[in-house]
Amino acid sequence: MPRDPLIGLFGKPSAGKSSTLNSLTDTLAKVGNFPFTTIEPNRAIGYLQVDCACIRFNLQDKCAPNYGSCVNGKRSVPIELLDVAGLVPGAHEGRGLGNRFLDDLRRADGLIHVVDVSGTTDAEGKETRGYDPSNDIVWLRGEIVRWIQGNLMEKWGSIKRRHILVEAHPVDTLQTQFSGYGSTSKVVARCLERINLKEPLENWSDETIEKVVNAFTDEKFPTVIALNKVDHGDSDKNIAKISKQNPPESLVLTSAVSEIFLRKLAKQGYIRYTEGEEFVDTREDLIDQGDPDGGGLKEMDDKLKERLENLRDLVLYRFGSTGVVQVLSRIAKLLGLVPVFSVRNVQNFGATGSDPRVFRDCVLVKKNSTVGDVFRKVMGDVPLAYVETAGGIRVSEDDVVTVGKNDILSFKLGRA
Numbered sequence: 001m002p003r004d005p006l007i008g009l010f011g012k013p014s015a016g017k018s019s020t021l022n023s024l025t026d027t028l029a030k031v032g033n034f035p036f037t038t039i040e041p042n043r044a045i046g047y048l049q050v051d052c053a054c055i056r057f058n059l060q061d062k063c064a065p066n067y068g069s070c071v072n073g074k075r076s077v078p079i080e081l082l083d084v085a086g087l088v089p090g091a092h093e094g095r096g097l098g099n100r101f102l103d104d105l106r107r108a109d110g111l112i113h114v115v116d117v118s119g120t121t122d123a124e125g126k127e128t129r130g131y132d133p134s135n136d137i138v139w140l141r142g143e144i145v146r147w148i149q150g151n152l153m154e155k156w157g158s159i160k161r162r163h164i165l166v167e168a169h170p171v172d173t174l175q176t177q178f179s180g181y182g183s184t185s186k187v188v189a190r191c192l193e194r195i196n197l198k199e200p201l202e203n204w205s206d207e208t209i210e211k212v213v214n215a216f217t218d219e220k221f222p223t224v225i226a227l228n229k230v231d232h233g234d235s236d237k238n239i240a241k242i243s244k245q246n247p248p249e250s251l252v253l254t255s256a257v258s259e260i261f262l263r264k265l266a267k268q269g270y271i272r273y274t275e276g277e278e279f280v281d282t283r284e285d286l287i288d289q290g291d292p293d294g295g296g297l298k299e300m301d302d303k304l305k306e307r308l309e310n311l312r313d314l315v316l317y318r319f320g321s322t323g324v325v326q327v328l329s330r331i332a333k334l335l336g337l338v339p340v341f342s343v344r345n346v347q348n349f350g351a352t353g354s355d356p357r358v359f360r361d362c363v364l365v366k367k368n369s370t371v372g373d374v375f376r377k378v379m380g381d382v383p384l385a386y387v388e389t390a391g392g393i394r395v396s397e398d399d400v401v402t403v404g405k406n407d408i409l410s411f412k413l414g415r416a
Helices: 017-024 053-057 095-105 134-153 156-166 170-181 185-194 206-220 235-245 256-267 283-288 302-319 324-335 371-379
Strands: 006-010 042-051 069-071 074-083 110-116 223-228 251-253 271-273 280-282 338-342 361-365 384-389 393-395 408-413
Touching: 006 017, 006 095, 017 042, 017 074, 017 110, 017 223, 017 256, 017 324, 042 324, 074 361, 110 134, 110 324, 134 156, 134 170, 134 206, 134 235, 156 170, 170 185, 170 206, 185 206, 223 235, 223 324, 235 251, 251 324, 256 271, 256 302, 280 283, 280 302, 338 371, 361 371, 371 384, 371 408
Parallel strands: 006 074, 006 110, 110 223, 223 251, 338 408
Antiparallel strands: 042 074, 069 074, 271 280, 338 361, 384 393, 384 408
16 A cells, blocks of 8 residues: 655764654564665654544444554554654754755655754764754755855746746746645745745846745644653753744654653553553552453563653643654644545444454555545556445545545446
């Protein structure tokens, strides 16, 4: 099944980006011949939690995804992640191989900026104390803006001459330049509307071009800021400052190493833990709740118990979770991603006489996607006869899919 859109993770060295990526997925994927390193761009499969369609029909016990999982109606849907090596100031000029790494980001639909909110690493990722991590948010975004702006300004003279010669619309002229970033004419139009720009393109000043690039960056690369290492003693004051400077919907408090630790304990049989939740059960907890066998969990030694209690106090009880699951949920919300369930039959949602499993396939599509978009994503170029949604209702290829409407689809193929 297709797994785009693509979410890019970026940040300075030592911000905890690799830990965040590891906490979002159990197994890192290889790209071409390149293993997971800090030099080449790397792909991984994360899991976005969504409300599964099975819960609408009380079919949780029969839901069995081909990819990911579904537990009590909470479905983990695969989503592709791109890890880009740490950026440093001057990356847009090629410092630290920055141009190469920035170029990898052009394929991303949304970004997760991992910030070391503890203030214990400087702008280049070197150990320090008292660093202000709010600076990272400013300069790292600035690197992306200056990279795009630099690419545009290199050719601005010829762009302007051609624009005048063919009497083009500004949207068409800019889309020709921005198409390499995965843009569309709609994205460019929204970008110009965002800044209410009426001035003819041939009269744009350098300041106007910078405003356009800033608006394009916001429109094309929605970004969630993952404030990592929240359990560090110096984090609180930095979180407070950053929260005043950025919209709340763009911020998520995280502790990637805590999530990795909890998943490791759960796999080893020491705790019962559901990813993204606040509560952790140990053998002693379950015995206190009336289970004489303690859920079959192993007994922890004093060192492990102390570490878990510290994690509970510093992360889970204070922030409600490690924040890692919420990072993907937040970027999905910013992008308006819609989970769509492709089934063979809308009456029984894919079940057969010999196989009672339902809702086996789910794909993520961008907001405003149509039924036809989903069909081409799932089925490719094969001919289509008609499409049905829940209740046996036929829908048009032009109908838009949203959560709860046209998001359960059965495609009936035509003849070639």
